Amino acid sequence: MAATVKFLKELQSEITCSICRGYFYEPVTIRCGHSFCRACLSSSWRVGAPDFSCPQCRQVSQDREIPLVNRHLAELTELGKELSSNLTQITEGQNQCVTHKEPFKLFCEEDQTALWVTCCETPEHGGHKIFPKEEAAHKYRGELQHLQIRLGKHLEEAEQLLAQEERPAMDWHEIIRGEFHRLHCLLMEEENLCFKRIRQEQKASQDRLYQYMQSLQDLRQELQEVGHQANLDLLQDAKELLGRSEAVLAQQTKAITPEMREYPIHSLIEMLNRFRVDLTLDPRSATSCVTISEDLKHLKAGGSWQVESKTTEDSTHHYAFAKQVFRSGTLYWEVDVTQLPQWILGIYTPHLKRKRARNVASCASVFLLRCVKKEGNYYLQTYPGPLNHQMKSPLPRVGVYLEYSLGTLAFYNVLQSSLIYKFHSIPFKAPVIPIFSPGPPLPGTKPGPMILCPVDSHLCACCYSSQ
Template sequence: MAAASEEMLQELQGQLTCSICWKYFWEPVTIGCGHSFCRACLPSSTGAAFSCPECRQVSQVRDFPLINGSLAELTELGKGLSSQQLQSARGQRRCATHHQVLEFFCEDDQTLLCESCCQTPEHGAHRHSPVQKAAPNCRKKIQYLQNCLQKHFKETKKLLVKEKRPVIDWEEMIHREYLEWDSFMWPQECHLERMKQEKKNKKNRLSQQKRSLQDLMLDLQEAECQPNLDLLREIKQLLERSKSVLSQRAKALIPELRVYPISGMIETLNHFRVDLRMEPTSACPFVILSQDLKSARVGQGWQVDTQHGDDSDLHIVLAEQAFSSGRQYWEVDVTQLPQWTLGIYTTYLRTDSHGRITKDASVFFLQCVKREEDYFLQSYPGSLNHRLKSRIPRVGLYLEYQTGILAFYDVLQSSLIYQLPDISFVAPVTPMFFPGPPLPGTKPGPMTLCPEDSHLCACCYSSL
């Protein structure tokens, strides 16, 4: 009877535990599919698609669910019953089935056993350890988990700080883009609201992750100080909960480049379209130009031996044209290139350590690099380092000399990729191209300057 009661209580505890934070429900809410979670564990935004962690059913959370009062009352009742059971267990410390002292710990099931339990078919083939040996081993696991959690707790705090003071303020960048083309862009203010909501959602997820890590670290600290039997009773749940929290932890991964299509933008930029040609004398032996000077490809002699195809040298090709005023826009087809660099070459003023102003040559560019199966966009100078959902087939570059603007666009998506910080141009600016470096064992195609009258749309583009 005692064993049956214990099993029923364990089942009740499972029904009253949130599968996200692995703790008793706190302000429980029940979503459309019928599953319940802590209110704080659910996404705080409304109107967004939400995938249930239990059944993976996707639903549109239009209104935040109300607290399930009945489930909250039942949870409090379950906590009381659990406390009574714990006090009883501390009093007897005996097996509920065989009424013998709990002397062993099952390493496979993470449960306490008596000598008779060890002989049963359920546990007979498992690994058993004396309580005096198993408890110190569990404390070592807890200490290891505490170190891991502490590391990720600090990491999450740093990410929260970055959310408050981001290296790249995308909202401000897009806002400047609207101001640049206000007659076309102001009707697109919904994109700014979307960016604000995404930023808020990410901050809420990080805050919830921080709380979950903090709560778990405190519970592990308390468990480590418990008597051996009490620790071993709780270790299974603590390990499962730790695994769940760590799998959901905020990772400092390179973020994915977000796409914010702006209708009419590419059409507006085409008003400043220029017809470029490449300068043949600027090409190095590793780069071959076409006869019409409209495309460049990797030559036979260029071999890259590094694992990821990195190359410290930029074998750039310059355009014939240079600009010292006005606005210019050009597009480059990079469909057949896994790695490429596009930008401008110019000179700039620099102040040395003695306060003297000198003129130096420099490049400003956007580049795509491939690492294993992923593609990344990086800028120089600047802080862009974002992962791509898919390769960009055509890149548009917009140059405004007087105000020092250099912006890059995803032509297919009609979306701003990145705008370099304000540049002070003091000399003519020349477009530059770099069709590489090639990846080992591959034969990349050409980098091609697109004609002024060419257009790109989704219907004429096949995914890479």
């Protein structure tokens, strides 16, 4: 019965004119879809009015004439009126007690049930609060009216808030646009300063090479001249000349080997941290040369790794793999290498798209950044790639950025917030697996672990200097 009543109420709303609030009489439907009694709409659309708009939604109509009667809606209205009449007769029959055939006079508040006078004497209503029907209706009508007032106040407050949102005291669009413009200007200024520094350092490097080349040319000229001197004169100058020559040649490494430059970029690492992923090591990749901790975050050079007396380009390397395998997305992770003099980081990708792979180091399956220590100096090298630069000091932490769709792999100095090297346009074809190598260890040393940094682990200059 409740479902029937609900349906009839919905039907009544559909067959009721919003102007006269009564059932449709000769209903007409205008272009916007709303319907009205023909006479109601005619009185609403006054002759000579410049615009004819819908009385309900105010949409302006292009029509200047009253539409024809909607026969289907008229038939539906008659059907609805008949159903409502039948329901009224049914509900009137329900307004009396089924047992006593008398109209309800009382109301049980606990059971929310209407009762005849003698019904309240039954055990099922014993001890319940019983009120006269009119008194109970008056009480609930008052509560509903109070609730209606509260709802009206809330509605009014919501309308005021909506008006404030439509006409805010602060123009947030302009404020935010101004903040981003200011930030953009600061970044542009920082970029220009960085470019200026790059030009200065390039010039200083070129000047250093020119000076070194001039020293070599002067020495070679002097050696040629001394070679044509008499024996006694040659013997007098030879020792001093040989000493100066060795001193000049000793400057070769410093003059020729490029130094790893650091160009900090404001908030770079903070932006990369948006793509931070939590890597763990694959325990199956552990060997006697590379051991992996139980938490799958630390790896060390094992005792079986053959320590070579001299580091060479062909030194044996042993790798561990990440448990995670990537086939899409933008990803970033950090690795702590503070306790390692030599290490390797990168990715392994066994499959590359052949059409483009010819331009990427002969279809290399690994892309690596390697730290090598020689004669007390640290060098960063890439494979494949041209990077072979000397560092001012060892790196404490390296960030690795992978953008699969663009084929980008980049390495960052986390402490300095600067780029180390970037591989471009690698034709990735799934999968891509991060790889790690905590060596090779140097003779006579016992290096510590390489650590995969947790997602919530961050490094800055102040906390590193205090370690």
